[in-house]
Amino acid sequence: MENNEKIYELISSTPFEELSESEKKMVLSTMSENDYREVYNLELRFKNSNTSSVKDAWVVNPKIKLELKKKFRLYQTQKDKAYLHLPQFIYYKIPVYQFALVLLFLFIINFYFQKQHVNIQIPNSPKVVYNTIVDTIYIEKEKLVGLKYSYLKKSKPQYKVDSITPNIFLNETIPQITYLDSNYKLGSSLKEDSILKTFITKVQ
Amino acid sequence: MLLIKRGNEKAFEAIYDRYAKRLHYFFYKMLNKDDDVADDFLQDIFIKLMDKAHLFHPEGKFKTWIYTLATNMVKNEYRRIGNLKTDRLTGYNDIQIFDNEWITSGIDIAIFKEELNKVIDTLDENDKVVFALRYNEELSVKEIAEIMNLPDGTVKSKLFYTLKKIAFKLNGLDPR
Numbered sequence: 337m338e339n340n341e342k343i344y345e346l347i348s349s350t351p352f353e354e355l356s357e358s359e360k361k362m363v364l365s366t367m368s369e370n371d372y373r374e375v376y377n378l379e380l381r382f383k384n385s386n387t388s389s390v391k392d393a394w395v396v397n398p399k400i401k402l403e404l405k406k407k408f409r410l411y412q413t414q415k416d417k418a419y420l421h422l423p424q425f426i427y428y429k430i431p432v433y434q435f436a437l438v439l440l441f442l443f444i445i446n447f448y449f450q451k452q453h454v455n456i457q458i459p460n461s462p463k464v465v466y467n468t469i470v471d472t473i474y475i476e477k478e479k480l481v482g483l484k485y486s487y488l489k490k491s492k493p494q495y496k497v498d499s500i501t502p503n504i505f506l507n508e509t510i511p512q513i514t515y516l517d518s519n520y521k522l523g524s525s526l527k528e529d530s531i532l533k534t535f536i537t538k539v540q
Numbered sequence: 541m542l543l544i545k546r547g548n549e550k551a552f553e554a555i556y557d558r559y560a561k562r563l564h565y566f567f568y569k570m571l572n573k574d575d576d577v578a579d580d581f582l583q584d585i586f587i588k589l590m591d592k593a594h595l596f597h598p599e600g601k602f603k604t605w606i607y608t609l610a611t612n613m614v615k616n617e618y619r620r621i622g623n624l625k626t627d628r629l630t631g632y633n634d635i636q637i638f639d640n641e642w643i644t645s646g647i648d649i650a651i652f653k654e655e656l657n658k659v660i661d662t663l664d665e666n667d668k669v670v671f672a673l674r675y676n677e678e679l680s681v682k683e684i685a686e687i688m689n690l691p692d693g694t695v696k697s698k699l700f701y702t703l704k705k706i707a708f709k710l711n712g713l714d715p716r
Contacts, residue, residue: 340696340697340700340701341692341693341696341697341700343700344696344697344699344700344703345696347700347703367704371704371707371708374707374708374711375700375703375704375707378703378706378707378710379703382674382675382703383675385675387565387676387677387678388678390565391561391562391565392561394561394564394565396560396561396564396579396582397579400560400579400582400583401553401556401560403583404552404556404583404586404587405549405552405553407587407590408549408552408590409549411590411591412547412549415547
């Protein structure tokens with residue numbers, strides 16, 4: 337490729353006889369001496385063909401010029417009308433790189449100030465934030481399987497079933513116990529507590 | 541161009557007078573020697589010049605700018621024709637650039653010219669345009685590189701490749 341460029345320069349300026357030894361060597365590595373002469377002669381003839389006299393004598397239809405002048409005038413009036421309706425600063429042109437620099441500058445300034453504000457921003461009042469949390473909650477329910485009893489009054493002891501399984505005993509008040517003797521004994525065990533002993537015997 | 545941007549009609553006229561012939565000739569040669577097509581393209585390029593005057597940078601060269609517009613129009617036309625592929629328009633591919641003064645008369649010359657156009661027809665659109673800009677429009681390699689948005693070296697390589705191809709194909713036909 338580089339050789340072609342150099343050979344073209346030589347072909348368009350120097351006949352083979354006038355080439356230096358190194359130039360001849362370079363030319364002969366690409367083409368023969370005869371080929372060089374052929375191409376050189378052809379280039380010379382094209383170059384000397386001198387088309388300028390032909391162009392000078394060339395005739396262009398004069399209507400084209402008239403038509404174009406008319407269009408030029410029309411174009412200018414349209415342009416002037418459009419130009420008058422807009423403020424002047426719109427027509428002020430700046431190179432693209434200047435516009436790009438301004439944008440870059442604004443971006444950097446914006447970035448810098450945003451960074452500055454991050455540290456000094458303190459909320460004035462606590463904010464209520466509602467978060468919807470979906471989770472699994474295990475609820476433990478108490479299940480009564482036995483009797484519960486309580487002493488209502490020492491003088492008038494009465495037993496009540498709060499809850500019992502099965503449900504048939506629920507809220508059912510046990511009938512008043514007939515005391516076997518008025519000198520009953522209270523105790524912490526079944527042996528000592530004669531009333532409890534009597535109750536259990538009845539229930540069974 | 542600055543004056544044209546400001547709406548100066550005389551400046552527009554001066555540009556037209558300087559480039560109309562060259563551009564019309566360029567379009568005529570590149571687009572199958574059709575006078576009507578060249579007229580249309582000439583009108584279009586000057587309308588583009590009005591519309592796109594703001595895209596022209598004062599530090600750039602006007603000649604390369606206007607040829608860039610012209611070359612793009614020609615390349616688009618080649619593509620459009622290539623996509624249509626109708627019989628009516630196949631002649632567009634027959635680019636006949638070289639009917640210059642040095643080829644004037646004689647049967648050998650006619651054969652040479654025909655063969656030359658056949659070879660040029662086998663080039664891809666970029667090589668064709670580069671070649672036409674160099675030897676028909678007589679632009680420098682640097683200007684062509686700017687117009688085609690290619691490195692100088694690539695333009696030189698393309699020109700060398702095209703010259704070599706033409707020289708080998710026309711070997712013995714050149715009526716010197």
